[in-house]
Amino acid sequence: MPKFMYIFRGGAFVTPGLSPTEMQAHLAKWQAWAGALTKQGRSSGGHPLHNGGKTIRGQDRVVTDGPYAESKDLVTGSLVLEAASLDEATELALGCPVFEMGGSLEVRPVAATDDEAAGGPR
Amino acid sequence: MDLADYRSVEDFFRRESGHLVAALTRVFGPSNLTLVEDVVQDALMAAMQAWRFEPPRDPKAWLLQTAKNRAIDVLRRERRLVSLPAGLDADVELAGTVASALSPTEETASQLAMMFSICDDGLGQETHVTLILRWLCGLSPHEIAGAFLVATQTIDRRLHRGRARLAELRRLRDVDDADEMRTREPSVHQALYLLFSEGYHGSDPTHPLRPALCTDAIRLAELLLAGRATDHVQAHALAALFCFNAARLPARLDDAGVFLPLSDQDRTRWDRSLIDRGVIHLAQASTGERLGRWHLEAGIACEHAIAPSVKETNWDRIVDHYDQLLLLNPSPVLALNRALAVAELRGLEAGRAALVALANDEKLAGYPFFWAARADIERRAHRPAEARPLYERAVSLSRSRAEREAYQRRLDRLGV
Numbered sequence: 001m002p003k004f005m006y007i008f009r010g011g012a013f014v015t016p017g018l019s020p021t022e023m024q025a026h027l028a029k030w031q032a033w034a035g036a037l038t039k040q041g042r043s044s045g046g047h048p049l050h051n052g053g054k055t056i057r058g059q060d061r062v063v064t065d066g067p068y069a070e071s072k073d074l075v076t077g078s079l080v081l082e083a084a085s086l087d088e089a090t091e092l093a094l095g096c097p098v099f100e101m102g103g104s105l106e107v108r109p110v111a112a113t114d115d116e117a118a119g120g121p122r
Numbered sequence: 123m124d125l126a127d128y129r130s131v132e133d134f135f136r137r138e139s140g141h142l143v144a145a146l147t148r149v150f151g152p153s154n155l156t157l158v159e160d161v162v163q164d165a166l167m168a169a170m171q172a173w174r175f176e177p178p179r180d181p182k183a184w185l186l187q188t189a190k191n192r193a194i195d196v197l198r199r200e201r202r203l204v205s206l207p208a209g210l211d212a213d214v215e216l217a218g219t220v221a222s223a224l225s226p227t228e229e230t231a232s233q234l235a236m237m238f239s240i241c242d243d244g245l246g247q248e249t250h251v252t253l254i255l256r257w258l259c260g261l262s263p264h265e266i267a268g269a270f271l272v273a274t275q276t277i278d279r280r281l282h283r284g285r286a287r288l289a290e291l292r293r294l295r296d297v298d299d300a301d302e303m304r305t306r307e308p309s310v311h312q313a314l315y316l317l318f319s320e321g322y323h324g325s326d327p328t329h330p331l332r333p334a335l336c337t338d339a340i341r342l343a344e345l346l347l348a349g350r351a352t353d354h355v356q357a358h359a360l361a362a363l364f365c366f367n368a369a370r371l372p373a374r375l376d377d378a379g380v381f382l383p384l385s386d387q388d389r390t391r392w393d394r395s396l397i398d399r400g401v402i403h404l405a406q407a408s409t410g411e412r413l414g415r416w417h418l419e420a421g422i423a424c425e426h427a428i429a430p431s432v433k434e435t436n437w438d439r440i441v442d443h444y445d446q447l448l449l450l451n452p453s454p455v456l457a458l459n460r461a462l463a464v465a466e467l468r469g470l471e472a473g474r475a476a477l478v479a480l481a482n483d484e485k486l487a488g489y490p491f492f493w494a495a496r497a498d499i500e501r502r503a504h505r506p507a508e509a510r511p512l513y514e515r516a517v518s519l520s521r522s523r524a525e526r527e528a529y530q531r532r533l534d535r536l537g538v
Contacts, residue, residue: 019262030174
């Protein structure tokens with residue numbers, strides 16, 4: 001089956017002032033959503049990212065602290081899953097809790113290199 | 123929510139927030155509470171971020187490690203900017219101090235130190251409860267405002283006063299110092315009592331019951347029992363009172379969310395494990411010589427909790443306990459409850475006379491339960507015409523739908 005990558009941006013993870021109860025309730029929604037994808041055998045878990053880090057740019061390899069994106073555009077994690085088509089992968093993404101606090105999600109086909117998937121996603 | 127299992131993971135973030143704030147305040151010092159709150163918020167945010175695809179094997183260990191690392195980073199960064207308690211200047215000491223403050227053996231002591239520091243004479247009772255909810259129960263200012271039905275700015279002002287008062291302390295109260303503990307203990311008990319009451323008959327019209335606040339009050343009362351210098355006899359009595367009353371929470375509202383009077387409550391829905399826990403606390407509270415307010419209130423709650431029905435309740439003992447309570451602490455609400463117990467023990471006319479005697483009390487006049495109680499007596503004495511205006515008054519004074527509909531329902535059934 002073709003693979004797709006979800007790239008999560010912004011959302012609760014860049015929202016200041018959440019209460020512990022709100023954080024725990026939000027976490028539970030993520031675990032339910034991501035857990036369902038794992039249970040269906042579509043994914044083997046995602047990659048949560050911390051907000052800090054380094055950025056390296058240009059010919060001169062200039063290293064700076066932190067990603068520069070505005071908080072709503074900050075990449076906060078990714079997840080690779082199997083789906084029949086881009087449409088199905090998009091459909092599965094609609095239930096993601098990232099949207100609840102102003103976040104966004106990008107669905108990208110993973111470019112396959114094996115023969116079966118040659119020619120890109122259908 | 124399962125009340126018996128108050129350690130349920132459902133409030134894991136909230137409880138750990140309370141634990142971490144208290145533990146780190148001991149290291150950072152009370153004047154750096156804002157810095158502590160930032161560290162705790164960061165650690166919880168990191169947990170929400172990191173655990174969303176898969177929780178760690180040991181969430182608590184993960185969270186403590188994260189909080190420890192952040193605390194050390196912040197202390198290193200802020201060392202020149204803020205005044206930190208002495209002994210935090212060398213790196214080795216710094217890491218060791220943070221680690222030992224977060225060790226399991228210090229968990230209770232930190233929270234007790236925080237609770238006794240918060241309940242300071244220079245702050246009012248409402249502020250004590252607000253600060254406990256914020257720093258020991260992990261509620262946001264917005265959530266506290268919701269529980270008390272006041273503006274968030276009011277809560278912010280109380281938090282500000284609390285921060286300023288705490289900042290005057292060089293360090294949190296010493297939980298092993300018996301003198302320090304004993305002078306503040308009545309304020310701590312009173313604050314926990316208010317916290318419990320807010321959960322038991324809260325001021326929020328849409329959520330008349332807030333079991334989580336009752337659960338917090340039980341947890342914090344039981345925390346007092348882990349202290350070396352706290353009064354265990356009084357703490358057991360307080361915990362017993364909370365357990366008996368919390369046991370009845372599942373039956374206080376019917377399926378339509380309307381308050382049920384004691385006589386209509388389904389006693390099989392009362393939480394047996396909490397009643398048992400209350401009985402154990404009360405037995406351990408009975409080792410002292412002083413029969414205080416909490417003993418008497420717990421004794422009354424116990425009689426209700428263990429009785430098979432209203433009729434088979436030990437009203438004799440309940441009236442006796444109310445008499446003793448009124449000697450200790452004359453209060454119109456206590457007198458009202460005593461009058462109701464008198465009606466059960468000595469008959470409706472005796473109860474009616476006791477209630478009518480309270481009619482001039484200003485506080486009771488604005489209290490819907492007083493008018494409903496008088497109406498109940500008239501109704502049971504087959505005087506519906508007398509009951510009607512009293513129920514109508516109760517309905518008009520009601521503060522929530524749960525209350526209003528309970529009285530309206532009885533009014534509708536009068537049939538006159």
